[in-house]
Amino acid sequence: MNMIIALSFSTLKENFYNDFIVDNRWKWLVDGLGVTLKVTLMASFLGIIIGLLVALVKVSQFHGRKIPVLSQIADAYVLVIRGTPAVVQLLIIYYVIFASVAIDKVLVAALAFGLNSGAYVAEIFRAGIQSVDRGQMEAGRSLGLSYGLTMRKIILPQAVKNTLPALFNELITLLKETAVAGYIAVADLTRAGDLIRARTFDPLLPLLAVALIYLVIVLLLTRLMNLLERRLARSDHR
Amino acid sequence: MIIVENLNKKFGELEVLRDISETIYNGEKIVIIGPSGSGKSTFLRCLNLLETPTSGTITIDSVDITDPKTDINKVRSQMGMVFQNFNLFPHLTVLQNITLAPIQLKLMNESEARDKARYLLERVGLMDKIDEYPGRLSGGQKQRIAIARALAMSPKTMLFDEPTSSLDPEMIGEVLEVMLELASDGMTMVIVTHEMGFARKISNRILFMDEGMIVEQGSPDQLFDNPQKERTRAFLSKVLTR
Numbered sequence: 001m002n003m004i005i006a007l008s009f010s011t012l013k014e015n016f017y018n019d020f021i022v023d024n025r026w027k028w029l030v031d032g033l034g035v036t037l038k039v040t041l042m043a044s045f046l047g048i049i050i051g052l053l054v055a056l057v058k059v060s061q062f063h064g065r066k067i068p069v070l071s072q073i074a075d076a077y078v079l080v081i082r083g084t085p086a087v088v089q090l091l092i093i094y095y096v097i098f099a100s101v102a103i104d105k106v107l108v109a110a111l112a113f114g115l116n117s118g119a120y121v122a123e124i125f126r127a128g129i130q131s132v133d134r135g136q137m138e139a140g141r142s143l144g145l146s147y148g149l150t151m152r153k154i155i156l157p158q159a160v161k162n163t164l165p166a167l168f169n170e171l172i173t174l175l176k177e178t179a180v181a182g183y184i185a186v187a188d189l190t191r192a193g194d195l196i197r198a199r200t201f202d203p204l205l206p207l208l209a210v211a212l213i214y215l216v217i218v219l220l221l222t223r224l225m226n227l228l229e230r231r232l233a234r235s236d237h238r
Numbered sequence: 239m240i241i242v243e244n245l246n247k248k249f250g251e252l253e254v255l256r257d258i259s260e261t262i263y264n265g266e267k268i269v270i271i272g273p274s275g276s277g278k279s280t281f282l283r284c285l286n287l288l289e290t291p292t293s294g295t296i297t298i299d300s301v302d303i304t305d306p307k308t309d310i311n312k313v314r315s316q317m318g319m320v321f322q323n324f325n326l327f328p329h330l331t332v333l334q335n336i337t338l339a340p341i342q343l344k345l346m347n348e349s350e351a352r353d354k355a356r357y358l359l360e361r362v363g364l365m366d367k368i369d370e371y372p373g374r375l376s377g378g379q380k381q382r383i384a385i386a387r388a389l390a391m392s393p394k395t396m397l398f399d400e401p402t403s404s405l406d407p408e409m410i411g412e413v414l415e416v417m418l419e420l421a422s423d424g425m426t427m428v429i430v431t432h433e434m435g436f437a438r439k440i441s442n443r444i445l446f447m448d449e450g451m452i453v454e455q456g457s458p459d460q461l462f463d464n465p466q467k468e469r470t471r472a473f474l475s476k477v478l479t480r
Binding site: 133135136138139140141142143144145146149153154157158161 | 286288311312313314315316317318319321323325326327328329338339342343387388391
């Protein structure tokens with residue numbers, strides 16, 4: 001019994017050496033993490049911008065100020081994005097839309113995930129804007145502020161605060177979703193772990209390491225959100 | 239001067255206002271009374287187009303505000319409104335609540351707006367709350383701030399939509415006092431309220447509305463002491479004996 005444990009422990013040690021130390025393979029994970037964070041950051045930035053614009057178009061509908069063509073585009077966009085898998089969207093954007101264009105795959109991935117996230121962020125913002133009391137818009141308008149100015153100065157600041165937890169949730173989802181970027185051969189974190197597995201034939205340690213790294217990032221993000229929420233609660237006297 | 243001609247408002251099938259014509263002269267203090275659902279608030283909200291009339295015209299100082307070409311924001315900036323639920327901006331301090339519109343609309347620079355806010359807060363007796371957030375204020379304080387916020391735009395007319403209806407009884411007085419003071423300064427005021435004693439004290443004319451129409455109107459003495467219409471009498475007997 002003791003011998004078996006000792007044996008498996010020494011295999012583990014050897015595998016660890018092969019997986020991470022030989023060829024400086026740990027650096028693959030570090031580089032992969034860098035790519036994952038880069039894609040996530042760019043995509044979330046793009047997603048928030050698209051999401052905000054789409055949400056504004058959608059709530060203007062709700063406020064009885066219909067913008068005919070734009071609101072149809074917004075509805076179609078959300079429908080298509082939410083109705084199809086992110087991987088398929090990524091593949092279409094890479095192999096169809098950018099088929100004959102030489103472009104950095106990381107950028108393609110960021111664009112695809114940003115477009116994807118935008119639809120979800122749009123719904124988050126829309127719900128957030130509609131959760132602000134109707135009287136706020138009326139009060140702003142009654143003072144002579146335009147619709148846009150009331151939106152910017154009165155409605156959105158309150159809406160964004162309300163949606164912060166949901167936005168962080170979306171960011172976490174997005175981070176993990178980028179794991180499929182390997183489909184277009186982007187060397188992200190998941191891809192790096194998988195490459196090590198293919199090289200050393202040891203699935204356990206590289207994939208465990210990858211999972212652990214995602215977990216730590218998500219934990220950090222959650223911590224950040226709690227901090228931010230507490231910070232905002234301090235100015236919240238409602 | 240506000241001239242309302244043949245004003246109609248429908249919510250779907252429901253006729254809320256039926257063919258109302260009325261003139262409000264500068265400096266008048268009009269109080270609108272009537273049972274709930276009679277269209278009082280809707281009528282008031284039509285005056286600054288928070289509700290869009292189904293038909294009819296509203297002319298303010300010879301500008302037809304129901305004309306789509308009219309700059310409604312400009313019209314509204316000269317017409318303050320106070321709401322039943324205060325509608326202060328919870329994410330802004332009292333000072334910022336008051337200065338936001340004058341600064342954003344470039345009527346004043348920041349220091350002018352701040353001076354005006356201080357003056358108004360002094361007037362409504364809430365100078366010490368200048369840096370508070372609305373969430374920390376009582377209902378009566380919130381409503382006085384809301385009045386100050388509307389006054390910061392130097393409006394020609396003030397509309398009050400049941401300004402004391404969501405207040406605890408002990409806070410009603412402080413709000414009414416501010417309104418009385420405003421009235422004595424010559425402000426044109428249109429007030430929807432259930433406070434009959436106050437209505438009598440502040441108004442020069444009372445409109446009694448029922449089922450979307452102005453059933454009867456007159457000076458407070460006329461209307462309260464000698465109502466002509468049966469419906470007016472029935473309403474008053476219910477609210478005055480309480």
